[in-house]
Amino acid sequence: MAQIYDRVALIGLGLIASSMFWAMKRAGVAGEVTGYARSSETRDVAREIGLCDRVCDSAAEACAGADLVVLCVPVGAMGAVAAEIAGALKPGATVSDVGSVKKAVIEAVAPHIPAGVHFVPAHPLAGTEHSGPRSGFAELFDNRWCLIVPQEGSDRAAVEQLERFWQALGSNTDEMDAEHHDLVLAVTSHAPHLIAYTMVGVADDLRRVTDTEVIKYSAAGFRDFTRIAASDPTMWRDVFLNNRQATLEILGRFTEELFALQRAIRTGDGDHLHAYFTRTRAIRRGIIEAGQDTAAPDFGRATKA
Ligand code: NAP
Helix, strand or coil: CCCCCEEEEECCCCCHHHHHHHHHHHHHHHHHEEEECCCCHHHHHHHHHHCCCECCCHHHHHHCCCCCEEECHHHHHHHHHHHHHHHHHHCCEEEEEEECCCHHHHHHHHHCCCCCCCEEEEEEECCCCCCCCHHCCCCCCCCCEECCCCCCCCCCCHHHHHHHHHHHHCCEEEEEEEEEEEHHHHHHHHHHHHHHHHHHHHHHHHHCCCHHHHCCCCCCCHHHHHHHHHCCCHHHHHHHHCCCCCCCCHHHHHHHHHHHHHHHHHHCCCHHHHHHHHHHHHHHHHHHHHHCCCCCCCCCCCCCC
16 A cells, blocks of 8 residues: 555554554555653553654654654643643644543644644544553554544645545444534433443442352443453543533433433333343444444354454
8 A cells, every 4th residue: 555654654553553554554555653652661562562763852852854743642632732732742743642521622632733734633432441562463453434523614635634544443433513523422322331331340349249140240231341341440430521511411301311212111111121122233233234243143252362
């Protein structure tokens, strides 16, 4: 595949950045890839495993001369990192990010982007419950969506170049505005994570069911909640603090529906329960038909590394 950027800088070297690096290498779309993480431990691991062509000891050094700079740090850290690199950005470069929330990240980052530098926020809808530089793999973005969130007055050529880049990494791309992005993600990702955290937290509190029983007999629904609830605490704290309005709105709706189901159970309203579960089953079928998950009973885990 043809090269899309001569120089790419990854700031933050966790799951998403490391997956991007391996996917870039697989596709051959970047000349040199530089990387920076705040801790020397992470930089040492990156050097040890060959993550990035060059690991730098400052964010500014990693960004110098880069055509694309991607901020791959938790949402709450984006603004401070943008301030740190602002002076090192090359005129004509594109700054992007991979944050799970868009409106708050744009508000935090945009004021630091110098004139002549393009800011094109993005969010790859792909992840796992693992984090850190060793957790990435080239296939993470394959057949997943990457949402691009152009800003008013964004340079079309810069936006389209970033879209081609994500497509080369395996993703499908779509454009969306920040507010709508945050609402969509509150429904599809943020609220479900909070519910999983709660469910696992509740089970953890149930003293009539012993810890070993919870683990031993968790073959069905609970096991899948535990996978989601094992996600990185820093990342998810920042998601909720920064997508407050949309997640609270969806959680309000969720609570109302939960009460309705609770009432149906108490009053023995089987029709309500059956109709509800029939509707939800159709949503699951739609996700499989759209190629966004596997119908395998173990979610395809047995065949994945
Ligand atoms: P990760 O594996 O935990 O890596 C985070 C990286 O950010 C690490 O290199 C860490 O540095 C650095 N970092 C953490 N706090 C920082 C701070 N206060 N200042 C500067 N750097 C800091 O995270 P990730 O899963 O790759 O997530 C990165 C971004 O992608 C987040 O914005 C997240 O919302 C978004 N995202 C995540 C997923 C997912 O499922 N994981 C999916 C899509 C998008 P050290 O290693 O030196 O501590």
